[in-house]
Amino acid sequence: MKPTDQNGSPDTGIAGHGSFFQETNLSREEAVRATDWVRKHVDRRTVDLGERMDDVREHMYELEKEGEIIIHRITDEHEPMAVRTLFGWEKKVPTKQLWHHKSCGQCGNIPGYPTSLLWFMNEFGFVPGKDYLDETDQTSCTAWNYHGSGIGNVESLAAVFLRNFHQAYVSGKQHGHELGHFYPLVHCGTSFGNYKEIRKYLIESAELREKVTKILGKLGRLVDGKLVIPEEIVHYSEWVHVMRNRIASELQKIDVSNIRATAHVACHYYKMVHEDAVYDPEVLGGNRTAIITSVAQALGAQVIDYSTWYDCCGFGFRHIISEREFTRSFTMDRKIRVAREEANADVMLANDTGCVTTMDKNQWIGKAHDQNFSIPIVADVQFAALACGADPFKIVQLQWHASPCEDLVEKMGISWSEAKKNFQEYLKEVEKGNIEYLYNPELAYGGQA
């Protein structure tokens, strides 16, 4: 017999319904009709949908033909891999020659995810300055501020987007390559959603293009008098997604089959301009975006579903700063508690600055409200790096996390105390100025490889 909750409803939490789930008592015919409708319109808008949504890239190609813009294209040199998106488009994900576009929240407080990403690139034998670049000539997308405060506007967001991506386009020159050599890889979920939305507006509105062309002209950031717009906006977790099998087969050192992993995908990854988010029929039946889950599966972890998978983390942009009761109540009640109770998760994997911060940092205060739930929160790429033998402190930088990562690391068979001891020794070296780098630090300032 299935377990039931206090109302007598089947309590099938792990299968995807919380204990609050109640039968609708629809007739079979009604249920089929309702389910079909939801499938078609809401949940699974994938490959089998037939009707395709308007594809912004086609309009971009037209504008380029008319001589209005230049498209920063993904070429064979970027060794792209094709993926399917929610509406069945094919999206190219470049795997090489990447321009790391950092995230203003992540770097300040979850530095382990950019470092894990660069670490992976080195492990694959990528040459810094040729196969990837991390430079200081970039601003944040500034969308965090916009969504939090309303200060900012479409024009400022568009100008920032085009400025940063122009820099990505020309950055190769300094290192003796062609224009367009490096392709931007966006680290942040908010930037990813924002850039896609803004790109859509730019393509739709000649007026907006005209306005920002003036600004970019003043900054000296036009090419042949034209705006440079990227062919695809690519998120780092999409890179991890397409590299997952190589990560697992070439680099994995640790068996993670005893780890129960839950996924939380950033809202702005798949709910903004959702037609472009990556879906894969092989991953959760294509009913949910594939990223995060796919890498956890490739590594052999147990991916456990939970009823509030779809909910946001509670970040709220402004809320995490000035309405913290909302943020922490939402994150504890709708994410941490549920992942603990329904999935008994060893870890929650996420792919964005805001989500990792929100769910990581707000667990302690829960105790004040008798919410004694805790779960380690790390990015997908950090988890993958751990599974591939990266140092939990020096590379994965777990020392910046407030959530209880110790148990997870130990359960993976890595000694936390040993790693911590080594790191503390290393800190003494750092104080003396003996610092280790993943690559030649001069590259950060536009130096030669």
Place this chain on the structure above:
Amino acid sequence: MQQIYDDIRGDFRYDNELNGCLNCGICTATCPAAHFYDYSPREIVQLLWTENVEQIYDAMQEKIWACAQCMTCAARCPFKNSPGGLVAIMREVAIKHEMQSAKDVLRPFGRVMLKLITTGNQLSPDMIQPDHFPDWGPNIQKVEGDLTVLRKAIPVKTLQTVETAWEVSLKTSVEMYTIWEMTGVLKSLELMDENLFDVIEDFIDEKREEYDEWLEEQEDDD
């Protein structure tokens, strides 16, 4: 009041974000803000759809600031509306009209705004400290130590900073200031918080001077 409504409706995104409404409530059912506040995306959409000017104005006095901008509503709505996107337009209009709600809500955000407008970064390592976020607990870092040293232990040079999330070149910052100016962002800031605006202006002037000096030095070197 009518002007406020006209400004919302006049935004070029408006027709994209509002396509009719079934009043089905899917958006509200899925909305995190609706769990905690007297706020409902369905209500916002209905008010706009039925052109209820007076109540739209009322909603802008407080409600619109509850939205967490997660866009869950936008992904779920069968009519392809974006209640969250409409709220974003309403917030911009609230600022343009210097509404008190915008000023009140943005005041506690000032410190972060200062950081963002001047450096392009939002939360920096020196802000993520227990004195700024006491509710994040005493152990928001797992290793004791001086922040500068801990940052130096990150094996990526651009991240070894304390006051910004990563090191941003001076030229980049100066370009960003030009964007703020030319797109009216600094103007909006001045409307919302004059003191903050003054502090930011001084900072920007200083950085620009620094950059000009640097350029001159480069020329002298040549």
